[in-house]
Amino acid sequence: MAASRMLRKPISDRTLCTLFLVPSLVILAVMVAYPFLSLLINSTYRFSALRSNVEPVFVWLDNYDFLLSDPDLWDRFTFTGTFVVLTVSVQFILAISVAYYLQRDFRGRDLLFTVLMIPMMLSPIVIGFLWRYIFNSEWGLMNFFVTRLGFDAIDWLGVTDNALIAVVIADTWMWTPFVILLAVAAFRGIPVSIQEAATIDGASPFFRFTRLTLPMSAPILGIAFLLRLIDSFKQYDLFFALTGGAPGSTTETVSFYLAKVAFSYFYTGEASALAVIQLVIIIGLSLIFVRLLTRIGRQRQ
Amino acid sequence: MKNKHLILPVVILGLYTLYNVGPLLWLMISSLKSRPDLFAMPPTLLFEPHLAGYEAVFGVGAAADSASSHGVFASLINSIVIACSGTVLATMFGTLAGYAASRFNFFAKGDFMFFVLSTRMIPPVAVMVFYHQMFSSLGLADTWTGMIMITTFINVGLATWIMKGFFDGVPTEVEAIALMNGYSRWYAFRKLVLPMVRGGIAATAGFSFIFAWNEFAFGSILTTTEAKTLPVRISSAAGATGIEWTQIFAAGTVLVIPVILFFYLIRRHLLMGMTFGVLGKKG
Amino acid sequence: MTVLSIQDLSVQFDDVVAVNQLSLRVASGELVVFLGPSGCGKTTLLRCVAGLQQPTGGHILFDEREVTGLSPADRNVAMVFQFVSLYPHLSVAENIAFPLHARGVPKAEIKTSLEWAAQFFKLGDLMRRRPNRLPPGDKQKVALARAVVRKPSLLLLDEPLSALDEQFREDMRWELGKLQAELGITTVYVTHDQREAMSLADRIVLMRDGKLIQNAGPAEMYANPVDRFAAYFIGSPPMNFLSVHRSSGRAPWLVDAEAAEWPGPNSAVPLQASPGLAARLDKIGRDRFTLGVRPQHLGIDGANGGSRIAVHVVNAFTVGHDHQFDFSVGGTLYSGMPAALPAIGARVDAVMTDDHVHLFDADTGDRFDV
Numbered sequence: 001m002a003a004s005r006m007l008r009k010p011i012s013d014r015t016l017c018t019l020f021l022v023p024s025l026v027i028l029a030v031m032v033a034y035p036f037l038s039l040l041i042n043s044t045y046r047f048s049a050l051r052s053n054v055e056p057v058f059v060w061l062d063n064y065d066f067l068l069s070d071p072d073l074w075d076r077f078t079f080t081g082t083f084v085v086l087t088v089s090v091q092f093i094l095a096i097s098v099a100y101y102l103q104r105d106f107r108g109r110d111l112l113f114t115v116l117m118i119p120m121m122l123s124p125i126v127i128g129f130l131w132r133y134i135f136n137s138e139w140g141l142m143n144f145f146v147t148r149l150g151f152d153a154i155d156w157l158g159v160t161d162n163a164l165i166a167v168v169i170a171d172t173w174m175w176t177p178f179v180i181l182l183a184v185a186a187f188r189g190i191p192v193s194i195q196e197a198a199t200i201d202g203a204s205p206f207f208r209f210t211r212l213t214l215p216m217s218a219p220i221l222g223i224a225f226l227l228r229l230i231d232s233f234k235q236y237d238l239f240f241a242l243t244g245g246a247p248g249s250t251t252e253t254v255s256f257y258l259a260k261v262a263f264s265y266f267y268t269g270e271a272s273a274l275a276v277i278q279l280v281i282i283i284g285l286s287l288i289f290v291r292l293l294t295r296i297g298r299q300r301q
Numbered sequence: 302m303k304n305k306h307l308i309l310p311v312v313i314l315g316l317y318t319l320y321n322v323g324p325l326l327w328l329m330i331s332s333l334k335s336r337p338d339l340f341a342m343p344p345t346l347l348f349e350p351h352l353a354g355y356e357a358v359f360g361v362g363a364a365a366d367s368a369s370s371h372g373v374f375a376s377l378i379n380s381i382v383i384a385c386s387g388t389v390l391a392t393m394f395g396t397l398a399g400y401a402a403s404r405f406n407f408f409a410k411g412d413f414m415f416f417v418l419s420t421r422m423i424p425p426v427a428v429m430v431f432y433h434q435m436f437s438s439l440g441l442a443d444t445w446t447g448m449i450m451i452t453t454f455i456n457v458g459l460a461t462w463i464m465k466g467f468f469d470g471v472p473t474e475v476e477a478i479a480l481m482n483g484y485s486r487w488y489a490f491r492k493l494v495l496p497m498v499r500g501g502i503a504a505t506a507g508f509s510f511i512f513a514w515n516e517f518a519f520g521s522i523l524t525t526t527e528a529k530t531l532p533v534r535i536s537s538a539a540g541a542t543g544i545e546w547t548q549i550f551a552a553g554t555v556l557v558i559p560v561i562l563f564f565y566l567i568r569r570h571l572l573m574g575m576t577f578g579v580l581g582k583k584g
Numbered sequence: 585m586t587v588l589s590i591q592d593l594s595v596q597f598d599d600v601v602a603v604n605q606l607s608l609r610v611a612s613g614e615l616v617v618f619l620g621p622s623g624c625g626k627t628t629l630l631r632c633v634a635g636l637q638q639p640t641g642g643h644i645l646f647d648e649r650e651v652t653g654l655s656p657a658d659r660n661v662a663m664v665f666q667f668v669s670l671y672p673h674l675s676v677a678e679n680i681a682f683p684l685h686a687r688g689v690p691k692a693e694i695k696t697s698l699e700w701a702a703q704f705f706k707l708g709d710l711m712r713r714r715p716n717r718l719p720p721g722d723k724q725k726v727a728l729a730r731a732v733v734r735k736p737s738l739l740l741l742d743e744p745l746s747a748l749d750e751q752f753r754e755d756m757r758w759e760l761g762k763l764q765a766e767l768g769i770t771t772v773y774v775t776h777d778q779r780e781a782m783s784l785a786d787r788i789v790l791m792r793d794g795k796l797i798q799n800a801g802p803a804e805m806y807a808n809p810v811d812r813f814a815a816y817f818i819g820s821p822p823m824n825f826l827s828v829h830r831s832s833g834r835a836p837w838l839v840d841a842e843a844a845e846w847p848g849p850n851s852a853v854p855l856q857a858s859p860g861l862a863a864r865l866d867k868i869g870r871d872r873f874t875l876g877v878r879p880q881h882l883g884i885d886g887a888n889g890g891s892r893i894a895v896h897v898v899n900a901f902t903v904g905h906d907h908q909f910d911f912s913v914g915g916t917l918y919s920g921m922p923a924a925l926p927a928i929g930a931r932v933d934a935v936m937t938d939d940h941v942h943l944f945d946a947d948t949g950d951r952f953d954v
Contacts (some may be wrong), residue, residue: 013486021413024397028413028419039431070453096319118564121560123560126328126549139339150827178575191669196728198686200636200661201662201734202683212671234425236425236426241536255425261520275427295346296580
């Protein structure tokens with residue numbers, strides 16, 4: 001059998017490599033490169049996908065000019081920014097405190113750890129509706145507890161600030177496990193002898209945590225941070241299900257607004273320009289992310 | 302003294318576990334409630350189970366024929382077909398590309414690895430404008446084929462990165478010995494290397510499935526009736542006639558169950574999957 | 585300067601007894617090496633002294649003051665670990681200053697200490713660098729500097745050289761000796777390498793299975809090992825052990841296979857005991873015993889009239905300017921160091937220097953003191 005195999009002329013490594021890459025390259029070309037180029041081109045025209053009989057008009061950078069001078073867009077950016085800052089910082093504070101105690105071994109640790117990871121694996125749309133139900137001002141679980149504690153019922157989703165807090169609570173619920181996962185990995189990656197050396201040197205647990213554990217975990221926490229930054233910046237599903245942009249359009253993220261410009265107003269040219277802006281931001285963040293990834297990958301080898 | 306040291310950890314871990322697990326249990330409990338129980342204040346913990354939501358999702362019983370549950374069962378079938386096919390394709394393509402990236406040096410490899418990652422990073426809405434046009438003109442909108450393309454696309458980057466990580470863990474000597482004994486590289490890949498990364502393939506498939514199964518943004522714009530997936534169908538259960546909560550929670554529970562099953566499958570590789578194959582093994 | 589006493593110390597992990605009722609004393613300014621094979625409990629014992637491990641029984645005293653329950657930070661001990669435990673995100677200077685910062689030492693004092701460390705360990709050019717890129721020997725030097733910079737009462741070293749190349753080890757050994765001479769800190773050093781122990785120690789504490797086997801100076805331990813284990817563990821190449829029994833035949837003593845079940849006939853070789861050795865053997869009055877002789881004390885055709893056995897040379901080679909030859913009795917390989925290299929296959933008389941022949945109980949391994 002082996003002999004017959006040897007008789008056949010083997011495929012060269014080069015051909016094999018090319019063949020292995022072709023499917024992914026085709027997907028990248030069709031689904032990433034081509035759309036991006038076409039978005040770039042579309043973003044310089046004024047047209048609407050809804051009215052295909054109207055000739056697109058070439059307008060240079062007018063769409064960008066229009067978008068960047070549109071206060072509505074800046075409101076969306078401000079809101080998205082507020083959401084990102086709030087949700088990411090709450091997740092990190094919570095995750096680091098939990099991870100600090102979860103890095104040690106104790107009975108049932110593995111089971112607890114596994115169970116705690118589940119939320120990040122769930123469908124954001126289901127989570128959105130679940131929290132919408134929990135946050136309902138009349139029969140939601142949240143207000144049940146709030147009133148039980150002696151406070152007045154809160155109109156969670158009808159007031160912008162409250163709605164923001166509600167989304168942060170839901171997003172934190174979903175994504176804190178991810179930060180915990182990486183923080184525990186980072187903490188446990190620090191050699192025991194380093195912690196012991198510091199203990200013998202007389203460093204208090206707090207001193208050890210702030211001067212050793214946190215700085216030494218920085219690269220991996222950096223991965224978690226960038227990924228959370230990117231993901232919460234593009235967050236769409238959760239807002240769709242939980243607030244729907246309401247009250248008014250005050251809880252619309254950039255993604256949400258983009259979907260509206262593209263598929264409610266059908267301003268295809270402006271939507272393309274906004275998509276390009278969003279992509280440029282994401283690509284910038286991703287570049288830093290990949291740098292960090294490769295650096296850590298190299299360190300671990 | 303020992304007990305005093307335990308108070309803070311127990312309080313922090315306990316409260317967080319409550320926050321973490323509570324809502325999930327609440328989802329499952331609520332999926333069995335009848336309408337009056339759903340809106341009871343204070344909320345009820347003991348109630349008579351009510352299966353209308355599940356009947357709608359699985360297309361059985363009286364609830365399945367009601368107008369409000371039209372197409373729910375069909376969307377479950379769509380979800381299964383689309384998520385599974387997309388998972389198989391993404392895992393296959395990712396395995397091949399991951400092997401190439403692990404073993405060969407090719408032109409602009411770094412750029413390739415970056416761009417393949419973009420399939421995970423790109424905000425769906427940003428490319429949707431284009432996909433919408435492309436799918437409409439090619440007749441792919443609202444079809445299984447179109448949605449399978451989407452679920453393959455969203456996972457191929459992650460699959461490539463994770464599989465590269467697993468292939469990096471296999472010594473190159475494995476192929477070197479086979480090549481010296483006169484076997485082809487293809488043979489070595491298929492018969493020697495692939496069996497060694499079986500666990501990695503399972504993990505990659507697990508991750509791909511979970512993301513495909515939960516996909517909402519693309520589906521919500523690119524499907525209308527025929528290829529609507531379950532998450533998309535749920536979102537329209539929040540229509541003009543009010544929200545069909547039982548349906549949503551039943552569908553939510555049905556969506557959660559395979560995720561937990563697959564999650565169990567990939568639990569050892571969680572860290573690897575969530576960090577693009579760079580960090581290995583769970584902490 | 586601190587006197588360390590360990591009294592009846594025991595450590596038990598689940599069903600494993602790592603340290604078994606061990607007592608010893610380390611005098612002020614002394615450098616004591618805990619030596620033993622891996623798993624003998626030497627590192628556990630050291631970690632108990634550091635406070636990283638709580639003993640299940642017994643006491644640890646510094647200068648007659650009980651420290652058993654104290655945390656590591658309250659003992660004023662310093663430790664250097666087997667694997668370099670420098671903080672990668674801090675510079676060399678910051679690493680060395682870390683224990684001082686952790687204790688809130690004033691800035692000016694830290695500066696003086698750093699200057700001392702830089703000068704003493706010749707770290708001048710390295711102080712601003714990150715430890716990651718330093719050669720391993722320099723890393724351990726920095727770790728040592730970090731350990732001693734706050735003038736601990738006790739310096740503990742856990743196999744600090746085992747991850748280093750030979751060249752670095754020589755350097756570090758010198759550095760340690762200098763440190764010991766200048767500061768005179770009471771030092772406990774753990775290693776499994778007997779050569780390291782021999783070259784460094786004022787005193788060696790030899791351990792096995794959690795028990796103290798012998799507690800003696802290096803020369804004493806080499807010359808008078810208390811039992812077969814101590815004799816085997818100290819010295820390189822290791823001591824030869826010949827299994828000897830009384831015979832009713834022509835020769836009164838036969839050297840037989842170590843493994844009693846060796847099947848070959850005629851595997852026994854006559855031992856021509858010198859009058860001196862014969863007298864010792866008679867004094868012990870046993871029919872079976874183990875004869876131990878170091879390769880250094882086993883030559884060929886010596887004129888010193890020592891005890892001898894006739895053997896075939898199976899292997900002969902030269903290491904540096906030492907010659908070595910191997911021979912086999914009943915399947916066990918023995919070696920000696922002759923003055924001149926014999927031919928392989930030659931039949932020679934292997935001759936022992938009688939003064940250095942040790943006699944052990946064949947069953948218990950204890951040394952007969954005759």
